[in-house]
Amino acid sequence: MATTHVELKESESHTAQKRIVNDLSIQVATVNGSGSQTANTVLLRAIFQMGIPVSGKNLFPSNIAGLPTWFTIRASKDGYIARRKDSEYLVALNPETADEDVLSLKAGAACVYDERLNLKRFRDDVVFYPVPFDQLVAPVCPDARLRKLVRNMIYDGVLARLLGIEMEEVHIGLRKQFKKKAKAVDLNFNAALVGYDYATKNFQKHDPYYLERMDATRGKIIIDGNSACALGAMFAGVTVVTWYPITPSSSVCETLIEYMKRYRVDKETGKATFAIVQAEDELAAVGMVMGAGWAGARAMTATSGPGISLMAEFTGFGYYAEIPAVIFDIQRVGPSTGLPTRTAQGDMLKNALLSHGDTKHIMLIPCSVEECFALAIEAFDLAEEFQTPVFVMSDLDLGMNNWMADPFTYPDKPMSRGKVLSAEDVRRLGGFARYKDVDGDGIGYRTLPGTPEPLAGYFARGSGHNEKAIYSERPNDYVDNMDRLTRKFETARAKVPKPAIQENGQREVGIIAYGTSHWAVLEALDQLKSEREIEAGYCRLRAYPFSPEVYDFIRRCARVYVVDQNRDGQMLGLLRLELEPEQIEKLRSVRHYDGLPIDARSITDEIVSQEAQN
Amino acid sequence: MATASVPPASPVKVNRLGLEIANYKGNKSTLCAGCGHNAISERIIEACFEMGVEPHRVAKLSGIGCSSKSPAYFLRTAYGVNSLHGRMPSIATGAMLANRSLIAMGVSGDGDTASIGVGQFVHLMRRNMPLIYIIEDNGVYGLTKGQVSATADIGSKLKTGVVNDLPPIDTCALAIQLGATYVGRSFSGDKRQLLALLKGALAHKGTSMLDVISPCVTFNDHEGSTKSYSYVKDHDEPLADLSFVPFFDDISVDYDPGSTMDITMHDGSHMLLRKLEESYDPTNKVEALRLLTESHDKGEIITGLFYVNTQQENFLTLLNVADEPLATLPESKVRPPKAVLDEVMRELM
Numbered sequence: 001m002a003t004t005h006v007e008l009k010e011s012e013s014h015t016a017q018k019r020i021v022n023d024l025s026i027q028v029a030t031v032n033g034s035g036s037q038t039a040n041t042v043l044l045r046a047i048f049q050m051g052i053p054v055s056g057k058n059l060f061p062s063n064i065a066g067l068p069t070w071f072t073i074r075a076s077k078d079g080y081i082a083r084r085k086d087s088e089y090l091v092a093l094n095p096e097t098a099d100e101d102v103l104s105l106k107a108g109a110a111c112v113y114d115e116r117l118n119l120k121r122f123r124d125d126v127v128f129y130p131v132p133f134d135q136l137v138a139p140v141c142p143d144a145r146l147r148k149l150v151r152n153m154i155y156d157g158v159l160a161r162l163l164g165i166e167m168e169e170v171h172i173g174l175r176k177q178f179k180k181k182a183k184a185v186d187l188n189f190n191a192a193l194v195g196y197d198y199a200t201k202n203f204q205k206h207d208p209y210y211l212e213r214m215d216a217t218r219g220k221i222i223i224d225g226n227s228a229c230a231l232g233a234m235f236a237g238v239t240v241v242t243w244y245p246i247t248p249s250s251s252v253c254e255t256l257i258e259y260m261k262r263y264r265v266d267k268e269t270g271k272a273t274f275a276i277v278q279a280e281d282e283l284a285a286v287g288m289v290m291g292a293g294w295a296g297a298r299a300m301t302a303t304s305g306p307g308i309s310l311m312a313e314f315t316g317f318g319y320y321a322e323i324p325a326v327i328f329d330i331q332r333v334g335p336s337t338g339l340p341t342r343t344a345q346g347d348m349l350k351n352a353l354l355s356h357g358d359t360k361h362i363m364l365i366p367c368s369v370e371e372c373f374a375l376a377i378e379a380f381d382l383a384e385e386f387q388t389p390v391f392v393m394s395d396l397d398l399g400m401n402n403w404m405a406d407p408f409t410y411p412d413k414p415m416s417r418g419k420v421l422s423a424e425d426v427r428r429l430g431g432f433a434r435y436k437d438v439d440g441d442g443i444g445y446r447t448l449p450g451t452p453e454p455l456a457g458y459f460a461r462g463s464g465h466n467e468k469a470i471y472s473e474r475p476n477d478y479v480d481n482m483d484r485l486t487r488k489f490e491t492a493r494a495k496v497p498k499p500a501i502q503e504n505g506q507r508e509v510g511i512i513a514y515g516t517s518h519w520a521v522l523e524a525l526d527q528l529k530s531e532r533e534i535e536a537g538y539c540r541l542r543a544y545p546f547s548p549e550v551y552d553f554i555r556r557c558a559r560v561y562v563v564d565q566n567r568d569g570q571m572l573g574l575l576r577l578e579l580e581p582e583q584i585e586k587l588r589s590v591r592h593y594d595g596l597p598i599d600a601r602s603i604t605d606e607i608v609s610q611e612a613q614n
Numbered sequence: 615m616a617t618a619s620v621p622p623a624s625p626v627k628v629n630r631l632g633l634e635i636a637n638y639k640g641n642k643s644t645l646c647a648g649c650g651h652n653a654i655s656e657r658i659i660e661a662c663f664e665m666g667v668e669p670h671r672v673a674k675l676s677g678i679g680c681s682s683k684s685p686a687y688f689l690r691t692a693y694g695v696n697s698l699h700g701r702m703p704s705i706a707t708g709a710m711l712a713n714r715s716l717i718a719m720g721v722s723g724d725g726d727t728a729s730i731g732v733g734q735f736v737h738l739m740r741r742n743m744p745l746i747y748i749i750e751d752n753g754v755y756g757l758t759k760g761q762v763s764a765t766a767d768i769g770s771k772l773k774t775g776v777v778n779d780l781p782p783i784d785t786c787a788l789a790i791q792l793g794a795t796y797v798g799r800s801f802s803g804d805k806r807q808l809l810a811l812l813k814g815a816l817a818h819k820g821t822s823m824l825d826v827i828s829p830c831v832t833f834n835d836h837e838g839s840t841k842s843y844s845y846v847k848d849h850d851e852p853l854a855d856l857s858f859v860p861f862f863d864d865i866s867v868d869y870d871p872g873s874t875m876d877i878t879m880h881d882g883s884h885m886l887l888r889k890l891e892e893s894y895d896p897t898n899k900v901e902a903l904r905l906l907t908e909s910h911d912k913g914e915i916i917t918g919l920f921y922v923n924t925q926q927e928n929f930l931t932l933l934n935v936a937d938e939p940l941a942t943l944p945e946s947k948v949r950p951p952k953a954v955l956d957e958v959m960r961e962l963m
Contacts, residue, residue, distance in 0.1 A: 235955065240708060266947065270934075272933065277707070279704070280736075288704045291708020296712055298948070317697065407959040414945060449673045449716055450715055451670060452670045462698075
């Protein structure tokens with residue numbers, strides 16, 4: 001089904017304009033439940049297959065059908081993949097939002113729209129490409145019930161024609177999407193062709209935006225963060241997985257189930273080397289993880305903010321009883337209804353100190369799908385080495401959007417199962433004290449239930465126990481234990497992933513960011529330099545407790561901007577808890593909390609504005 | 615009739631593993647003298663001793679409350695977790711998922727089970743995970759000094775004079791309805807019946823739920839309470855005379871099939887129900903539920919084995935979990951080789 005690609009005739013006025021190649025954002029505005037996901041994914045893949053760096057962000061409602069949804073695709077020859085506020089191309093298919101969508105376009109942008117919406121009346125500084133979607137879809141899709149889904153593919157064809165996306169890549173994208181369902185591939189591709197032909201016959205290109213093949217995606221993969229976490233968990237050797245559905249984390253375990261069925265059923269016995277349980281709630285999900293971790297399994301759950309709240313008591317118990325556990329937190333906006341399908345870094349402060357009493361937890365903070373994979377594996381090692389709950393702090397933007405990435409690296413070291421004594425060990429030692437700091441690193445030795453040695457048994461409890469795990473309410477026993485847990489946390493400080501620091505020797509302005517803010521910060525660093533001649537140093541946090549390198553970075557800077565995707569500057573707050581006063585004074589806050597992924601312009605503008613006040 | 619469960623007399627009493635009963639004891643109880651829970655701990659010790667349970671295979675799991683302290687008072691050398699209020703089911707489930715060779719013995723209370731933990735309780739019952747769930751049921755919150763619990767009977771009076779005006783949750787009826795496969799009720803003062811029920815639970819590979827009425831001598835043993843020693847003794851109506859014959863006892867038992875029902879347990883042991891009302895069939899869920907409803911209406915405390923189902927698939931079988939404990943599977947079994955990662959990466963390109 002190769003289509004001969006002929007350049008669209010350009011308008012007189014436009015030939016004078018400069019061609020803008022491989023640098024645009026396309027926003028597709030549809031209604032959720034209309035099946036636009038396929039058209040958008042195929043579009044993303046086609047651009048990716050043309051070798052152009054690309055990213056896609058799905059801004060969707062908390063709803064199954066009928067509310068507005070936007071999908072933004074950004075193609076960038078420079079490799080910028082953060083969300084951008086403005087789009088050069090709008091595909092307007094949602095009557096509810098079309099007016100607003102068109103009004104928000106910048107001058108010179110282009111708009112492909114359902115001609116019934118009659119959008120031309122709103123702007124004269126936007127290039128319009130009206131398409132009769134319903135008229136076009138009927139002949140290629142005789143089954144009326146499928147038309148709603150298939151009609152979206154028409155805009156893929158129209159965009160292909162207008163922007164120069166190769167139809168063969170659209171076809172490949174569809175084959176990837178539908179795998180062996182040849183009929184679905186044909187049906188959808190025919191719809192795309194209809195759009196392509198319509199554009200050829202009816203449009204003159206009046207905008208300057210083009211996509212052209214380049215070679216920047218060879219050997220790369222496209223994957224979402226939740227799938228990457230799932231793969232990490234599988235290669236970490238997870239054996240017990242318990243979960244309760246919650247957006248945006250559900251696909252961590254759903255994807256994991258698929259991979260585990262494929263790769264973790266023992267070929268000889270036909271039996272599963274894992275157990276996955278959908279629990280009745282997050283209280284039970286994390287309780288099962290604790291039971292399994294105590295019994296020696298690599299156990300995990302995945303959840304989001306509200307689930308974390310329900311897991312608070314058990315997380316504290318895990319800290320005190322010293323039980324390994326891995327909790328993936330795919331962060332989102334606040335409680336209850338409204339914005340659960342929008343992104344935020346909303347749990348940083350809460351998780352660091354989750355539960356009651358004196359509790360502190362290890363958090364690993366991936367910024368990319370590669371790190372979702374690598375830090376998931378690391379999390380299981382750290383949980384067992386430190387015998388404590390470990391959080392992997394992803395977010396909706398990372399977890400549910402597709403990201404371009406290098407293929408993941410197979411773990412280069414064996415699983416680290418931590419300090420576990422065998423029956424022989426216990427016999428040789430003549431017993432053991434579960435919570436004794438034998439090695440001076442704050443980490444005791446544990447035995448696993450079922451170890452056949454009478455001296456190996458112990459009874460785990462929450463706050464009240466001595467180093468032999470005997471019930472105790474004595475003040476000294478409690479203080480000794482808490483001080484040992486502090487030592488353990490300090491040991492972790494040296495073991496957790498170190499920050500990624502880029503400095504260029506500058507000493508004035510520093511930026512601290514973490515997680516998905518990274519991509520916007522990278523772009524903001526370039527903007528600050530090229531537009532304002534501000535050369536900022538950058539420290540990307542990858543874990544809590546903070547490594548000494550983080551403090552050194554702050555000490556070297558005069559002013560440090562801490563970028564948070566939450567209202568109150570949670571990471572800044574966490575830094576304040578641990579820094580000396582003269583360092584705290586250096587901290588400035590850059591906050592973003594509208595539910596959309598952070599963009600570079602917001603960071604740049606905020607830093608420039610605050611710098612002007614210095 | 616002499617029962618088969620009484621082991622032959624021996625000067626040094628050891629079980630089939632060569633262990634003495636001392637090997638099954640726990641730490642000294644810190645519960646009130648006369649507390650029903652202590653008697654239950656004693657029966658657990660005897661049951662494990664007589665069944666020849668390997669202590670290291672036992673996972674003792676509990677929530678919060680007086681009941682949940684008691685696992686410290688039996689099987690000192692076993693492993694245990696005193697977890698959170700109402701959360702024993704999830705801890706026990708996780709432990710069994712991690713290591714199916716364990717014998718999970720969960721001890722809970724009426725508050726721990728029927729109020730704060732009722733969500734986890736009902737979902738545990740649905741799964742038929744192999745484990746033993748014991749409710750030490752005194753109808754009152756002991757550790758917080760005497761508040762009414764959700765198993766207290768309507769009209770039962772607290773020590774403070776407060777009368778309970780809400781109906782009780784029948785944990786046995788709930789367990790049967792939801793899918794538990796070995797369900798009974800007993801009384802901490804009925805040594806023989808409780809011991810037989812506990813041994814049966816150890817022989818059963820599915821969820822065994824035993825509600826054991828266990829009077830609280832401090833807060834609920836007075837006139838007007840329906841969970842006092844004297845009230846329970848007066849109103850206890852055993853459903854049958856229970857005898858347990860373990861699989862390793864090479865004793866043939868004579869019984870009259872007309873008045874006795876013989877249930878073969880998963881491990882080959884036998885539970886004999888004598889003097890059972892002829893029409894009663896403990897393998898029939900509907901009958902069990904009717905019995906509980908009727909006896910409740912009559913104001914009787916019916917005790918015994920109400921329901922047993924040895925055919926139902928258990929949760930571990932359903933999940934097709936490997937025979938070896940998942941917790942200690944070697945890396946070669948749980949980390950797929952590099953070729954797998956390469957394959958997945960190719961698919962994502």
